[in-house]
Amino acid sequence: MKNILGISVLNVVSTVPQIIISTTVSSTVTTANTGHNVEDRGDLNFDVFKDDPRNYVLNPKAVGAATKKVSKAVEQAVRDNKLTVTLGGDHSISIGTIHGHARAEPNLCLLWIDAHADINTPLTTPSGNIHGTPLSFLVNQLKDTIPWAALPSFDWLQPCLNITDIAFVGLRDLDPGERYILQKFNITSFSIHEVDRFGIHEVIARSLEAVNPKGDRPIHMSFDIDSVDPAATGATGTPVPGGLTFREGMFIAEHVYRTGLLSALDLVEVNPEVGSRQDKVNTVMTAVEVLTACLGKKREGNLLPGYQLP
Numbered sequence: 001m002k003n004i005l006g007i008s009v010l011n012v013v014s015t016v017p018q019i020i021i022s023t024t025v026s027s028t029v030t031t032a033n034t035g036h037n038v039e040d041r042g043d044l045n046f047d048v049f050k051d052d053p054r055n056y057v058l059n060p061k062a063v064g065a066a067t068k069k070v071s072k073a074v075e076q077a078v079r080d081n082k083l084t085v086t087l088g089g090d091h092s093i094s095i096g097t098i099h100g101h102a103r104a105e106p107n108l109c110l111l112w113i114d115a116h117a118d119i120n121t122p123l124t125t126p127s128g129n130i131h132g133t134p135l136s137f138l139v140n141q142l143k144d145t146i147p148w149a150a151l152p153s154f155d156w157l158q159p160c161l162n163i164t165d166i167a168f169v170g171l172r173d174l175d176p177g178e179r180y181i182l183q184k185f186n187i188t189s190f191s192i193h194e195v196d197r198f199g200i201h202e203v204i205a206r207s208l209e210a211v212n213p214k215g216d217r218p219i220h221m222s223f224d225i226d227s228v229d230p231a232a233t234g235a236t237g238t239p240v241p242g243g244l245t246f247r248e249g250m251f252i253a254e255h256v257y258r259t260g261l262l263s264a265l266d267l268v269e270v271n272p273e274v275g276s277r278q279d280k281v282n283t284v285m286t287a288v289e290v291l292t293a294c295l296g297k298k299r300e301g302n303l304l305p306g307y308q309l310p
């Protein structure tokens, strides 16, 4: 397992710092005695400004510049052989994290844990919010759906994923254009219906079987906190009822850690600006627990580093 690196990223759309989690994560991971040395590479600061009126998507200049910065930071961290954790901020940052990770690890596979597919194209997105479209910028088969000439702030970006590299878990709120894309390309996806039908272990096992059958590919896990039910994650921008239970979210994290192949992790859509005080406490707690489980903290308890039992 790689060492751990913490990069905390400011939310691109708002200026709400996510420092609260990165500091908590660093101290929690260390105190959880998971034997990792956590390096916090600090916040990436962005110019957040209103772009020209809507041009296919909202704020393309600000988001294009920010995700370029994220890509460079993640690429460097992965090249430094660190398990790279990026704290969002909304899911648009994954344009940068996945691009940067793929530059260093072209053979990566992707687990997208989310209530949403985030694979609208600039032509199908109802809102124009880029956090509902990141995957369309990254997938080779959707390359021609992006009006690249109209989006010069993304001229640095090359699609780096094949649709067969992706597995979705937790889906329960898709736009028609996204449903069309998932069906047309037969992309591996397990909605909450399949989680209820097969159980979370079977779902995450089938997801890994689909994208990493030989168990030889680095894993990028992009964990949108709204994949977990709003009862535990009320401080997020687009909550959707009937989500993963806290325990199912933790199971995914523990299971992926045990592959030993986790190479980069995003945790996104935690927004301390929305929800009640209790929502904020619950959401950050859920984020920290999921993150530390991804990094080796076990609900069954951890041995102190260096202890080996027969």
Ligand SMILES: N/C(=N\O)NCCC[NH3+]
Pocket (backbone or CB within 6 Å): 091, 114, 115, 116, 117, 118, 131, 132, 173, 175, 224, 226, 237, 238, 269
């Ligand atoms: N949390 C969100 N994506 O994962 N928000 C955007 C959804 C738009 N369909």
Ligand SMILES: [Mn+2]
Pocket (backbone or CB within 6 Å): 091, 114, 116, 118, 131, 224, 269
């Ligand atoms: Mn998302």
Ligand SMILES: [Mn+2]
Pocket (backbone or CB within 6 Å): 114, 115, 116, 224, 226, 227, 238, 269
């Ligand atoms: Mn979401």
Ligand SMILES: [Mn+2]
Pocket (backbone or CB within 6 Å): 013, 090, 091, 131, 237, 238, 269
């Ligand atoms: Mn958002």
